[in-house]
Amino acid sequence: MSDLTLNAEPRTEFGKGAARKIRRAHQIPAVMYGHGTAPVHITLPGHETMLALKHSNALLTIVLEGKEQLALAKDVQRDPIKPVIEHVDLVVVRAGEKVKVDVPVHVVGEAAPDTLVALDLQTIEVEVAATAIPELLEVSVEGAEAGTQVLAGGVTLPAGATLVTDPEALVVNVTTAISSEALEAELAEAEAEAGIEHEAPSASAEGAEAPAGQE
DSSP, rough: OOOOEEEEEEOOSSSHHHHHHHHTTTTEEEEEETEEEEEEEEEEEEHHHHHHSSSTTTTTEEEETTEEEEEEEEEEEEEESSSOOEEEEEOOTTOOOOEEEEEEEEEEEEOTTEEEEEEEEHHHHEEEEGGOSSOOOEEEOOOOOOOOEEEESSOOOTTOEEEEETTTTTEEEEEEEOOHHHHHHHHHHHHTTTOOOOOOOOOOHHOOOOOTTOO
16 A cells, blocks of 8 residues: 555546536546556545645555555646646556656756756656655766766666666766856857847947036
8 A cells, every 4th residue: 555545436427517527626537547457437636636646656545435556647637827637547556566657867966166967867767666666866966077977877776676768868967167258258259150249339428418407
């Protein structure tokens, strides 16, 4: 059983009107499928589900009519404007089963002075036991010098996890930070190549005096 338990109810009404009615009741329409079983349409408690799905790859225990089922959120449809979940697709999983998931990458540590750290790959796909999915994968750049690159194959994975992403994929890239002077020089050069000219303030405008009586 996972730490995130949601009490579901069977759903018998479908369509946009039924979905709006469910959401007005502060619930979320969802469907649960997998392992060759027929899709099961359910409603989930709105607030509890939103909290549970704040966790990446959260393993959920869905309690439906007294029976518990482990599931992972496969697709979460959110309202583009309001902080509301419109629908959730859940994939049935079993204890001990391995699943493929995208795990967020988190950079820790301070790189060497005058460097810039770029996260080129936001997530890494791994195959791992459904009950042991990591919330994130840490990549340390502590003291890393310019030119340091961390590839997917160099990221430490939890025990039992297997890398699915290409091992040669660039995850973190440490480069030399550009000074403000160098940045201004590059901008000036780019403007010159594009034929952009900046007019200098005219001498008459700089030395103009206010008309008499208007000082």
